[in-house]
Amino acid sequence: MADAEKIIEIRVLRYxxxxxxxxxxxxxxVPFTDDMSVLQGLQYIKDYLDGTLSFRWSCRMAxxxxxxxxxxxxxxxSCKTFLREYYPEGLSVEALAHFPIERDLxxxxxxxxxxxxxxxxxxxxKEPRTLEQGExxxxxxxxxMYEQFSSCINCMLCYAxxxxxxxxxxxxxxxxxxxxHRYNADSRDGGQSERLNSLGHTDEGFWGCTAVAxxxxxxxxxxxxxxxxxxxxxxxxxxxxxxxxxxxxxxx
Amino acid sequence: xxxxxxxxxxxxxxxxGMLAALIGPALVFITGIAVPFxxxxxxxxxxxxNMLAFSQHWAGKVFVLAVIALFLWHAAHRIGxxxxxxxxxxxxxxxxxxxxSALLGTVVAAYALLKIGS
Amino acid sequence: MSNRRPYVRSMDGWxxxxxxxxxxMAREVTALFVAAYAFVxxxxxxxxxxxxxxxxxxxxxxxxxxxxxxxxxxxxxxxxHTWSWFSIMPKTMPIMYVGGKRVQPGAITGAGIAASVVACxxxxxxxxxxxx
Numbered sequence: 001m002a003d004a005e006k007i008i009e010i011r012v013l014r015y016x017x018x019x020x021x022x023x024x025x026x027x028x029x030v031p032f033t034d035d036m037s038v039l040q041g042l043q044y045i046k047d048y049l050d051g052t053l054s055f056r057w058s059c060r061m062a063x064x065x066x067x068x069x070x071x072x073x074x075x076x077x078s079c080k081t082f083l084r085e086y087y088p089e090g091l092s093v094e095a096l097a098h099f100p101i102e103r104d105l106x107x108x109x110x111x112x113x114x115x116x117x118x119x120x121x122x123x124x125x126k127e128p129r130t131l132e133q134g135e136x137x138x139x140x141x142x143x144x145m146y147e148q149f150s151s152c153i154n155c156m157l158c159y160a161x162x163x164x165x166x167x168x169x170x171x172x173x174x175x176x177x178x179x180x181h182r183y184n185a186d187s188r189d190g191g192q193s194e195r196l197n198s199l200g201h202t203d204e205g206f207w208g209c210t211a212v213a214x215x216x217x218x219x220x221x222x223x224x225x226x227x228x229x230x231x232x233x234x235x236x237x238x239x240x241x242x243x244x245x246x247x248x249x250x251x252x
Numbered sequence: 253x254x255x256x257x258x259x260x261x262x263x264x265x266x267x268x269g270m271l272a273a274l275i276g277p278a279l280v281f282i283t284g285i286a287v288p289f290x291x292x293x294x295x296x297x298x299x300x301x302n303m304l305a306f307s308q309h310w311a312g313k314v315f316v317l318a319v320i321a322l323f324l325w326h327a328a329h330r331i332g333x334x335x336x337x338x339x340x341x342x343x344x345x346x347x348x349x350x351x352x353s354a355l356l357g358t359v360v361a362a363y364a365l366l367k368i369g370s
Numbered sequence: 371m372s373n374r375r376p377y378v379r380s381m382d383g384w385x386x387x388x389x390x391x392x393x394x395m396a397r398e399v400t401a402l403f404v405a406a407y408a409f410v411x412x413x414x415x416x417x418x419x420x421x422x423x424x425x426x427x428x429x430x431x432x433x434x435x436x437x438x439x440x441x442x443x444x445x446x447x448x449x450x451h452t453w454s455w456f457s458i459m460p461k462t463m464p465i466m467y468v469g470g471k472r473v474q475p476g477a478i479t480g481a482g483i484a485a486s487v488v489a490c491x492x493x494x495x496x497x498x499x500x501x502x
Contacts, residue, residue: 017375073387100376108376144472145465163337163391166381199253207258210333211458212394230462237259272404273455273482276448278490280407282497283414284441288432294501298429300422302500307418316415320408327405334398337385357412364419 005031008083009090010041012053015101023101025092026050032083038093039067039078042105055105062220065155069105070094075160075218098159098166112156115172119180119199124191142187149182149228151221158215158225164208171208172199174215174225180205181228201239206232261329261351268326271318279319308370317365321358328354397454403447406440456482 007029015023028049030041039057046053058064060079067078072091083091099107158174159165165173172180180200184192199205206229213226286293296302306312328350335346385391417428431437459482460475467473 015377017377018373023377023379097379098381100378102374102376141467144467163381163384163394166384167336167339197255201255202253203256203258204253205256207256207262210337211461212391213458213461214388214390214394216461217390224461226461227463227465231464233262233462237263240255240257240259241263268404269451269455272448273452274486274489275493276404276407277445277452277486278493278497280441280445280448282494283411284407284432284444285438287497288429289438293498297497297500300418300425300429303414303418303425306500307415316411320412320415323404323408324412327401327408330398330401331405334395334401337395337398339382357408361412361415364415367419 006033006087007031008041008087010038010045010083011090011092012042012045012104013092013094014053014104015095016052016103023094030083032087034082034084036083037079038071038076038081038083038091041083042078042093053105054103063153065153068096068155068157068160070097070160075157077155077157077220080220096156096160098162098169099156107156109156111169112154112159112173112176115176116154116179119172119176119183119195120191121179121183123183123186123189124194125188126190136188138187145187146182146185149178149185149223149225152179152182152223153221155220157218157220158223161212161214161218163212163214164210168208170204172204174209174229175223177205177209178223178225178228181232184232196236196239200232201236206230206236209233261325264322264325264354265329266326268322268324271322272326276323304368307365307368310370313365313368317358317361320361321354324354324357325351396450397458400447400451400454403444404451407444407448410437410440452483452486456486 010028010030011025012028013023014020014026028045030044030049032041032044037060039060042053042055043057046055055067055069055078057067057079059066062077062080065077068075069078070076071078071081071093072086073094075096078093093105095101095105096107099109099111102108152175154175156175158178162171162174165171177200180195183189184195184200196205201207209226209229211226211230216224216226219225282293283298285291287295287298289295307316332346332350335350336343340346385395414425414428417424456479460478463473463478465472
């Protein structure tokens with residue numbers, strides 16, 4: 001096919017700790033077609049222009065959550081973003097915001113993973129259950145209470161969007177708090193008090209959120225973490241004021 | 253981890269914010285634009301006699317205190333967060349200043365309303 | 371020997387980086403005008419408690435050009451507060467169903483704005499009946 005190739009400029013923020021004191025931008029001219037994603041653009045750079053370019057990716061279909069990065073200053077999945085949208089101006093690509101840069105477009109995710117484990121992201125049964133009791137039954141409406149929050153692919157775009165996480169890394173952050181809510185809102189679960197008392201009701205939990213809500217804007221899966229967190233504030237506040245009155249209930 | 257005490261201030265913030273959202277524009281228009289300049293409203297709507305009578309009635313007292321105090325607590329909470337967002341990290345000091353100011357305003361308002369009597 | 375040296379980027383001026391953040395800051399900054407307006411009312415209340423001469427002094431001050439400009443800006447700010455308040459309100463509500471259909475965020479915002487219009491009209495009518 002001898003059509004004139006379109007070339008787009010991709011400006012990548014490089015960082016190699018063994019040679020760079022701080023991140024430094026590098027421009028690449030990448031030939032592209034309209035069906036190419038930014039991820040494919042990066043793969044072209046790595047394959048033909050600079051093999052040292054480092055970035056995470058896996059499924060290339062917006063389900064594994066590996067390829068999150070800042071594209072023209074906005075948190076996006078590179079496999080789900082297309083080069084044609086940035087033609088002819090070109091685009092800048094940078095590691096996901098609010099995380100330390102390990103190398104090039106790779107960020108350190110230790111904080112996220114540690115916090116993920118902390119919220120007990122699994123069904124905690126209300127009471128012990130035997131196989132003979134069969135499966136849990138759940139109405140569509142009961143499922144609706146948590147289903148969208150179960151769509152999280154741990155891509156961390158919401159963390160890159162959240163200024164409160166950027167300003168204070170102690171804050172648990174949108175995605176993990178949405179997951180906390182996902183389990184609390186599941187009719188099969190009995191671990192609400194545990195999750196709320198150990199994290200939800202604290203400054204690192206719901207109360208670290210100031211309802212910027214950019215997290216929900218950038219989420220590629222429609223999880224709406226802002227809603228997951230902020231719908232809990234009212235109950236958390238009511239519980240704060242009535243907890244001593246309902247002492248009997250709390251001990252259940 | 254320690255339970256947050258934010259609910260206290262967040263509840264006041266919410267009440268003040270809701271009140272401001274519902275009637276704030278009308279109040280600003282009436283007290284700051286319409287009445288002083290005689291637009292649609294007679295300037296003596298806010299005459300000394302009228303306002304005194306209003307503030308001497310228990311319902312008037314509740315209204316005036318609610319507006320002033322809740323607006324102050326709403327603003328205090330938000331301004332505290334604003335300062336944090338601008339990078340000021342002396343969180344405890346900021347809270348003492350903003351909530352202390354709201355408390356002071358509330359006390360002054362309550363005192364003035366009591367002094368006005370009934 | 372590890373060559374790892376993770377680079378932490380600065381948060382300085384973070385709110386200038388995206389229009390979404392600027393709108394958030396605009397929403398938060400409305401609090402300055404809520405505080406200022408409450409303060410104006412507080413001064414008026416204190417003057418009221420100090421007698422007719424003092425209160426009339428406050429009324430006179432309300433008629434100055436700077437106070438008019440302040441209130442015009444405050445009016446715009448309060449309107450933006452109403453709009454932004456009910457715009458974020460859907461995020462604070464649990465998932466709700468009415469007649470089998472999920473309540474949409476726009477419906478909550480719309481209901482809030484409508485409530486505000488009604489409430490403001492009520493205040494205007496009540497104040498209208500308050501002339502001597």
